[in-house]
Amino acid sequence: MLDRLDELTVCNSFACLPDSFYTRLAPRPPGDPRLLHVNRDVAALLGLSPAALDTPEFLDVCAGRAPLPGGQTIATVYSGHQFGVWAGQLGDGRAHLLGEVQGPGGSFELQLKGSGRTPYSRMGDGKAVLRSSVREYLAGEAMAGLGIPTTRALALVVSDDPVYRETVETAAVVTRVSPSFVRFGHFEHWAHSHTEEKILFDYVVDHFYPECREAQGGEPATDEAVVLRFLRTVVRRTAQLMAQWQLAGFCHGVMNTDNMSILGLTIDYGPYGFMDAFQANHICNHTDTGGRYAWNAQPAAANWNLYRLGSALMVLGPDGESLEAQIEPYEADFLAAYHAGITAKLGLGAWREGDEALVNDWWGLLHSQAADFTLSFRRLGGVAESPDAFLDLFSDPVAAQAWLDQYQTRIQGDTRSPAQRRHDMDRANPLYVLRNHLAQQAIEAAGRGDAGEIQRLLDVLRDPYTEQPGYEAYAALPPAWSQEISVSCSS
Numbered sequence: 001m002l003d004r005l006d007e008l009t010v011c012n013s014f015a016c017l018p019d020s021f022y023t024r025l026a027p028r029p030p031g032d033p034r035l036l037h038v039n040r041d042v043a044a045l046l047g048l049s050p051a052a053l054d055t056p057e058f059l060d061v062c063a064g065r066a067p068l069p070g071g072q073t074i075a076t077v078y079s080g081h082q083f084g085v086w087a088g089q090l091g092d093g094r095a096h097l098l099g100e101v102q103g104p105g106g107s108f109e110l111q112l113k114g115s116g117r118t119p120y121s122r123m124g125d126g127k128a129v130l131r132s133s134v135r136e137y138l139a140g141e142a143m144a145g146l147g148i149p150t151t152r153a154l155a156l157v158v159s160d161d162p163v164y165r166e167t168v169e170t171a172a173v174v175t176r177v178s179p180s181f182v183r184f185g186h187f188e189h190w191a192h193s194h195t196e197e198k199i200l201f202d203y204v205v206d207h208f209y210p211e212c213r214e215a216q217g218g219e220p221a222t223d224e225a226v227v228l229r230f231l232r233t234v235v236r237r238t239a240q241l242m243a244q245w246q247l248a249g250f251c252h253g254v255m256n257t258d259n260m261s262i263l264g265l266t267i268d269y270g271p272y273g274f275m276d277a278f279q280a281n282h283i284c285n286h287t288d289t290g291g292r293y294a295w296n297a298q299p300a301a302a303n304w305n306l307y308r309l310g311s312a313l314m315v316l317g318p319d320g321e322s323l324e325a326q327i328e329p330y331e332a333d334f335l336a337a338y339h340a341g342i343t344a345k346l347g348l349g350a351w352r353e354g355d356e357a358l359v360n361d362w363w364g365l366l367h368s369q370a371a372d373f374t375l376s377f378r379r380l381g382g383v384a385e386s387p388d389a390f391l392d393l394f395s396d397p398v399a400a401q402a403w404l405d406q407y408q409t410r411i412q413g414d415t416r417s418p419a420q421r422r423h424d425m426d427r428a429n430p431l432y433v434l435r436n437h438l439a440q441q442a443i444e445a446a447g448r449g450d451a452g453e454i455q456r457l458l459d460v461l462r463d464p465y466t467e468q469p470g471y472e473a474y475a476a477l478p479p480a481w482s483q484e485i486s487v488s489c490s491s
């Protein structure tokens, strides 16, 4: 473990691309920045010791007051489709890429978010508010704890600087960490240019998808074959990610192509939500009035986005038909991952033909009774020992019992012991998720300068599948006031 930031091994592979890909510029740190919280798990991935996190240099880097030693600070340009409409050029409007750390956990880019205006800010102020920064900080860790691919966060810096949204809030800067922050939108941006698209493509494949270049059947892969394999791999990863989101009751909220990671990670946490009461058409983002990104629309939204990525790859040579052929298996990829996941969550042993009806009835039951997403699955695992705890989640326990009768017939053939099945189900069904009201409590405490609630949430969400004494309140149904939390794009 390194005690000083300047001992890190830092490289700048994205900043080595031609300068059309970004602007070199310094962040604009907020006034009087304070380090509210540091995530030691992520620090360990980078190889930073607790002592390193205590230094003034660490605060300076995370506040945007000093560059990462050895790093070259840039803001990158990308474009994208927002809510189904081509939005043209976007880019890092309030983010600064600091460099890429080679740590014991792998290679990670460090990026500040909320660190001031850039040439890509358009009408924005380049700032992020404390509320959305706490939510982003927690969400990456909650997803990582669930085993869902995600960007993560290293540090949360706060300031008293006012930021004007619907009301006056205060500023914060999150240091985000990811192997790469490249989005579908980076490819869309360069799709009209035959030179830069190839440079971006080679960069992404060389760094993150080298297997796409491997020879097959003794023949070196042609340039076109590499493009097709790359797209196929991104399709597979995206389908896998969507299955994981659906099975966690996670809604992203703004699945625009500029918020789709080329690595298949969850990226850009804004108006996201983990569902409490299950509604298949739940919309977590109040700004999304049409429900384009509702929970049950997410897999199709990702599919649509993959077609946008596919079109952006046409300039690299392959024809539309060959590219489409890489995207067509998306539904099958998604269903394979989804069936495997729901089989584990319901403790079915293995997916069988006739399970579709049982699973559809399950979703129908949860939806019609607005039952709690997380606890319904979790308590189903313990239904043999505590049937009432399960049935209590439903306003009409008779309907729940009727489904349970079908279910119990189905699992009779399971060769596992009931104890083993329960154990396996508990590994697939978290007890704790980052419910909106839990994030809200952490935000309110953070506003008073108290990071204790953030730490407690990180502690419990690190292993959300294991019951932890003292954390009963974190596994409880949401209080009535949580319905009043309104989450929008405003951040």
Ligand code: AMP
Pocket: 090, 091, 092, 093, 094, 095, 120, 121, 122, 123, 124, 125, 126, 127, 128, 254, 256, 258, 259, 268, 270, 491
């Ligand atoms: P989002 O939907 O939040 O991922 O953001 C879409 C685009 O708007 C990206 O280019 C962001 O960098 C930019 N953006 C969002 N909020 C701000 C802000 N407060 N200041 C500058 N740019 C912003």
Ligand code: MG
Pocket: 258, 259, 268
């Ligand atoms: Mg974004």
